[in-house]
Amino acid sequence: xxxxxxEEKIWLSTPTMHGKEIEYVNEAYTTNWMxxxxxxxxxxxxxxxxxxxxxxxxxxxSGTSSLHLSVKLAGEKLYGIPKAGxxxxxxxKVFCSDVTFSATVNPICYEGGEPVFIDTEYDTxxxxxxxxxxxxxxxxxxxxxxxVHLYGVPGKIDExxxxxxxxxxxxxxxxxxxxxxxxxxxxxxKFGNYGAISFNGNKIITGSSGGMFLTxxxxxxxxxxxxxTQSREAASWYQHEEIGYNYRMSNVIAGVVRGQIPYxxxxxxxxxxxxDRYKEGFKGLPVTMNPFDxxxxxxxxxxxxxxxxxxxxxxxxxGETDALYISEEGKSCPTEILxxxxxxxxxxxxxxxxxxxxxxxxxxxxxxANGSGRAKTNAYIDGAFSDVGTDIFNRGLCLxxxxxxxxxxxDVIIAVIRxxxxx
Ligand SMILES: *Cc1c(COP(=O)(O)O)cnc(C)c1O
Numbered sequence: 001x002x003x004x005x006x007e008e009k010i011w012l013s014t015p016t017m018h019g020k021e022i023e024y025v026n027e028a029y030t031t032n033w034m035x036x037x038x039x040x041x042x043x044x045x046x047x048x049x050x051x052x053x054x055x056x057x058x059x060x061x062s063g064t065s066s067l068h069l070s071v072k073l074a075g076e077k078l079y080g081i082p083k084a085g086x087x088x089x090x091x092x093k094v095f096c097s098d099v100t101f102s103a104t105v106n107p108i109c110y111e112g113g114e115p116v117f118i119d120t121e122y123d124t125x126x127x128x129x130x131x132x133x134x135x136x137x138x139x140x141x142x143x144x145x146x147x148v149h150l151y152g153v154p155g156k157i158d159e160x161x162x163x164x165x166x167x168x169x170x171x172x173x174x175x176x177x178x179x180x181x182x183x184x185x186x187x188x189x190k191f192g193n194y195g196a197i198s199f200n201g202n203k204i205i206t207g208s209s210g211g212m213f214l215t216x217x218x219x220x221x222x223x224x225x226x227x228x229t230q231s232r233e234a235a236s237w238y239q240h241e242e243i244g245y246n247y248r249m250s251n252v253i254a255g256v257v258r259g260q261i262p263y264x265x266x267x268x269x270x271x272x273x274x275x276d277r278y279k280e281g282f283k284g285l286p287v288t289m290n291p292f293d294x295x296x297x298x299x300x301x302x303x304x305x306x307x308x309x310x311x312x313x314x315x316x317x318x319g320e321t322d323a324l325y326i327s328e329e330g331k332s333c334p335t336e337i338l339x340x341x342x343x344x345x346x347x348x349x350x351x352x353x354x355x356x357x358x359x360x361x362x363x364x365x366x367x368x369a370n371g372s373g374r375a376k377t378n379a380y381i382d383g384a385f386s387d388v389g390t391d392i393f394n395r396g397l398c399l400x401x402x403x404x405x406x407x408x409x410x411d412v413i414i415a416v417i418r419x420x421x422x423x
Pocket of ligand 1: 061062063064065100101103104148174176177197198199200209210211
């Protein structure tokens with residue numbers, strides 16, 4: 001096969017528009033509902049609640065703001081209403097997924113909470129229930145767990161729910177990456193006390209930005225709706241009993257989301273085809289795809305990733321911002337593969353770097369299945385000790401997963417990766 005750079009870059013994941021979006025945006029314009037009120041918002045809320053199968057949904061400005069108000073609700077429920085300027089979590093520890101995007105964690109900090117990171121398992125690359133149980137042994141007073149379904153793969157929901165029920169803890173589900181993914185026939189975002197979805201530009205469907213708060217509690221949904229529109233009380237003047245936020249989704253953005261929703265299943269099918277084609281194309285290579293529980297769950301295949309076998313890793317060292325590796329015949333590493341992808345104008349990305357090894361969270365505790373522990377090094381040299389999250393970070397990478405990529409383009413990417421292993 002001839003390998004030459006793509007004329008147009010192949011991205012990790014970009015928006016895919018279909019035409020109807022602009023009609024709904026136009027409708028907002030021509031009817032002058034250029035605001036955070038309107039038909040598009042009402043429709044999007046109803047359609048997503050129906051899709052996920054939860055009772056109530058509130059359209060917000062982002063996945064992050066949805067997570068923030070979820071965390072604030074949970075904090076008030078657990079620890080009472082804070083004084084103005086005080087966080088709802090004020091110093092309380094919260095268990096949180098470790099391998100995730102920082103937006104899962106930051107809202108805990110917005111509310112003054114202290115994230116304690118829970119190590120990852122190899123079966124779905126999500127929160128390890130064994131490590132979570134360990135964390136409750138160490139910190140029995142914790143009452144809130146924030147978990148993610150990474151790359152659109154549902155985590156070990158039954159096990160985690162059972163542990164949280166036993167310890168009387170609330171669950172916030174960060175389903176930002178997993179809209180449309182299901183576990184035992186139930187959609188992600190429905191399992192937790194609160195769920196958050198993102199319509200950011202790189203997600204499975206998008207509004208260019210936007211998010212959604214999900215719950216089965218009417219009172220909680222009403223509270224979030226009120227907080228998100230500056231916490232106005234029912235009075236003719238601006239009357240406030242609570243701190244407010246400007247977090248509501250715009251009716252223009254909602255028009256884009258509304259136009260995208262009918263294409264969710266199509267996007268998932270395209271992403272699944274990409275995942276399957278990679279899997280087939282990597283036969284005989286010392287790599288595995290990001291795994292899922294094929295018996296109980298159906299991912300949305302948002303991003304396709306690989307994990308390189310331990311004995312097929314060449315030496316790789318990562319500092320805080322740079323990486324070095326030493327090429328070795330028959331072996332490779334994420335850094336080498338990312339470099340190779342860049343030479344053909346394709347975008348890959350390392351697996352999300354574990355939160356416990358982010359400089360901002362260096363003082364936060366991190367719990368593995370064996371108890372407490374941080375990796376001593378980010379170097380991958382002769383299988384140096386590491387927790388599961390660091391191991392997946394060291395050996396894993398996200399591949400170009402754009403649903404507009406053609407099979408022929410994907411075959412070039414596969415060939416380039418095979419080349420890295422000399423195959
Ligand atoms: C994208 C993302 C978010 C944040 O969503 P925004 O809409 O960008 O604010 C949160 N968590 C995870 C896991 C994400 O991937």
